[in-house]
Amino acid sequence: MSYPHQIKSLEQYNEAYKKSIENPEEFWGEIAENFTWKKKWDKVSNWNFKEPNIKWFEGGKLNITENCIDRHLAERGEQPAIIWEPNNPEEKTRIVTYNRLHKRVCQVAQMLTNLGVKKGDRVCIYMGMIPELTYAVLGCARIGAIHSVIFGGFSAQSIADRLEDASAEYIITCDGAYRGNKDIPLKSVIDDALIGNKTVKKVIVYTRTRTPVSMIKNRDLWWEDEMEQAEEQVEKNGKVSFPAVEMDSEDPLFILYTSGSTGKPKGVVHSTAGYMVWANYTFVNVFQYQPGQVHFCTADIGWITGHSYIVYGPLSAGGTSLMFEGIPTWPDAGRFWEIVEKYKVDVLYTAPTAIRSLMAYGLDFVNNKDLSSLKVLGTVGEPINEEAWQWYFKNIGKEKCPIVDTWWQTETGGIMISNLAGVTPHKPAHATLPLPGVNPCLVDENGVEILGNSVSGNLCIKQPWPGIIRTTYNDHERCRTTYFSTYENMYFTGDGCLRDADGNYRITGRVDDVLNVSGHRIGTAEVENAINMHSGVVESAVVGYPHDIKGQGIYAYVIYDNKHTADENLTKQDIIQTVSRIIGAIAKPDKIQFVSGLPKTRSGKIMRRILRKIAEGETSNLGDTTTLLDPNVVDEIKNGALL
Ligand code: PRX
Numbered sequence: 001m002s003y004p005h006q007i008k009s010l011e012q013y014n015e016a017y018k019k020s021i022e023n024p025e026e027f028w029g030e031i032a033e034n035f036t037w038k039k040k041w042d043k044v045s046n047w048n049f050k051e052p053n054i055k056w057f058e059g060g061k062l063n064i065t066e067n068c069i070d071r072h073l074a075e076r077g078e079q080p081a082i083i084w085e086p087n088n089p090e091e092k093t094r095i096v097t098y099n100r101l102h103k104r105v106c107q108v109a110q111m112l113t114n115l116g117v118k119k120g121d122r123v124c125i126y127m128g129m130i131p132e133l134t135y136a137v138l139g140c141a142r143i144g145a146i147h148s149v150i151f152g153g154f155s156a157q158s159i160a161d162r163l164e165d166a167s168a169e170y171i172i173t174c175d176g177a178y179r180g181n182k183d184i185p186l187k188s189v190i191d192d193a194l195i196g197n198k199t200v201k202k203v204i205v206y207t208r209t210r211t212p213v214s215m216i217k218n219r220d221l222w223w224e225d226e227m228e229q230a231e232e233q234v235e236k237n238g239k240v241s242f243p244a245v246e247m248d249s250e251d252p253l254f255i256l257y258t259s260g261s262t263g264k265p266k267g268v269v270h271s272t273a274g275y276m277v278w279a280n281y282t283f284v285n286v287f288q289y290q291p292g293q294v295h296f297c298t299a300d301i302g303w304i305t306g307h308s309y310i311v312y313g314p315l316s317a318g319g320t321s322l323m324f325e326g327i328p329t330w331p332d333a334g335r336f337w338e339i340v341e342k343y344k345v346d347v348l349y350t351a352p353t354a355i356r357s358l359m360a361y362g363l364d365f366v367n368n369k370d371l372s373s374l375k376v377l378g379t380v381g382e383p384i385n386e387e388a389w390q391w392y393f394k395n396i397g398k399e400k401c402p403i404v405d406t407w408w409q410t411e412t413g414g415i416m417i418s419n420l421a422g423v424t425p426h427k428p429a430h431a432t433l434p435l436p437g438v439n440p441c442l443v444d445e446n447g448v449e450i451l452g453n454s455v456s457g458n459l460c461i462k463q464p465w466p467g468i469i470r471t472t473y474n475d476h477e478r479c480r481t482t483y484f485s486t487y488e489n490m491y492f493t494g495d496g497c498l499r500d501a502d503g504n505y506r507i508t509g510r511v512d513d514v515l516n517v518s519g520h521r522i523g524t525a526e527v528e529n530a531i532n533m534h535s536g537v538v539e540s541a542v543v544g545y546p547h548d549i550k551g552q553g554i555y556a557y558v559i560y561d562n563k564h565t566a567d568e569n570l571t572k573q574d575i576i577q578t579v580s581r582i583i584g585a586i587a588k589p590d591k592i593q594f595v596s597g598l599p600k601t602r603s604g605k606i607m608r609r610i611l612r613k614i615a616e617g618e619t620s621n622l623g624d625t626t627t628l629l630d631p632n633v634v635d636e637i638k639n640g641a642l643l
Contacts, residue, residue, distance in 0.1 A: 108139025
């Protein structure tokens with residue numbers, strides 16, 4: 001497979017960029033020719049940001065799994081599609097060829113069909129990082145069922161909310177998952193999530209850890225049994241087949257829940273053709289992937305990065321995607337580097353938080369590994385600080401690998417602003433330039449565009465790209481108000497951004513009440529709601545503060561009913577436990593400060609600006625506090641700050 005749409009030089013980038021903005025129809029029409037269609041599109045794009053109503057490749061018919069699997073079989077059926085590295089390095093690696101992937105995905109498609117799953121049905125997937133997770137995702141896509149993968153770190157309550165929001169009727173899970181020295185009892189979490197649930201009909205359970213699990217008659221089924229039956233059905237005379245269901249370009253492919261500044265997580269919906277084109281185009285160009293290379297994206301498939309750069313991007317390009325079950329620090333902090341050495345990884349794509357955490361363990365874990373196979377390094381999920389960038393460049397890339405700092409979001413489907421490895425220059429701590437098709441702009445609070453260079457503002461995008469969010473599941477109005485109403489006729493990212501003298505973009509972080517903890521998005525309102533569920537909590541306010549490893553930590557100011565605070569530390573533990581139960585361990589506050597009041601304006605609004613400054617260790621320059629209902633409360637909070 002060659003990549004005719006791969007940009008090879010700075011001139012080509014400039015040319016492609018210009019054309020993509022001036023004539024997107026022709027530009028994307030040509031790119032879309034690189035895919036397998038059951039029927040070609042009638043119209044490349046059709047959109048307005050007002051409703052919003054966004055369509056790409058309207059009238060086209062396709063199935064994304066034919067693009068990710070079937071079309072590669074003739075040429076590279078025996079090439080590894082997935083290399084799987086287990087949590088425990090002593091356990092056997094699994095190499096899944098394209099032929100094998102085809103068979104397994106056909107089996108899952110058949111299994112789901114046997115169980116009554118149809119096009120458009122929602123299937124929730126809650127599994128560890130094992131090849132079966134990829135089979136499950138692609139098996140859904142093959143029959144047009146909408147997959148909604150939930151990260152293994154979310155609690156039963158979070159899953160219950162998502163199941164309800166999506167009215168999911170099917171779940172695919174595991175008995176448990178291995179992560180470092182822990183076994184996570186996934187099925188048991190699902191059992192809790194299903195208490196009171198009215199929509200789920202079947203739960204398919206894959207055996208990974210052989211943890212004892214409850215199995216309810218007529219509802220819970222073993223993956224192994226169902227897959228065995230399906231195998232007989234899809235394999236005839238040594239040939240495997242299961243027809244890929246014909247999907248419209250705009251049929252939804254998946255839902256992925258993500259946090260916002262208010263209320264509960266929302267289900268970001270991506271549709272089939274546009275997402276496929278975008279995941280593939282960005283994969284091939286940003287990483288400058290070459291056929292045969294090993295691409296190692298360390299994300300979990302429970303996040304968008306895993307969807308786009310473990311599954312759909314690499315596989316649509318006929319690539320080899322390395323999937324890792326474990327964590328970077330177990331059995332020791334050399335695990336990533338050991339994997340790079342073992343599989344001669346070409347491209348390594350990880351998060352700044354992982355880099356910072358591994359930096360702290362020192363170079364002994366790095367220097368005894370052969371990292372000479374590496375050609376491209378990447379980061380994603382949060383701003384990378386210059387120190388981490390330099391460490392990565394020097395010690396991992398040995399100063400010969402370009403680093404792509406890729407800015408994007410769950411809602412954008414794929415990378416939006418990034419250098420193209422070795423083709424456009426990198427600049428430490430800068431995402432640099434927009435990809436073809438991405439038309440960014442900075443605006444001030446009134447929505448006025450800030451032109452020129454060496455400026456900063458709120459980052460918006462002026463025209464749609466194929467991978468843009470289509471709706472938020474079951475609540476289109478929420479999609480409109482969150483992304484398309486803050487600034488007229490623009491998609492608002494929620495991020496603040498600088499544009500340097502050369503036109504390079506540097507994303508500075510969220511400008512809304514969303515935290516980025518270890519590259520994971522968490523809404524402050526969501527954490528506050530969870531804290532407030534604790535029986536003794538009267539009110540709380542949550543802000544972020546700079547954290548050496550996580551990027552941002554969670555700082556909670558809590559008004560607590562005094563009767564119960566005999567042992568403050570225990571109470572804090574109780575609150576943390578409550579948050580774990582309601583959202584999941586990823587949202588646990590790092591610091592909890594008990595306060596008697598919160599700084600509020602006379603209209604009752606919490607002045608988070610002040611709380612943020614105190615959490616950041618700033619005590620003198622708090623700005624104007626005269627509008628506060630009770631300015632004294634600020635001194636009390638300052639004096640008790642946990643720094
Ligand atoms: O604030 C930006 C930050 O992560 C947010 C998106 O989070 P999520 O939807 O969970 O997707 C993460 C993986 C794509 C953005 O609004 N972000 C992501 N990448 C970068 C970044 N901030 C700075 N630099 C980046 N490269």
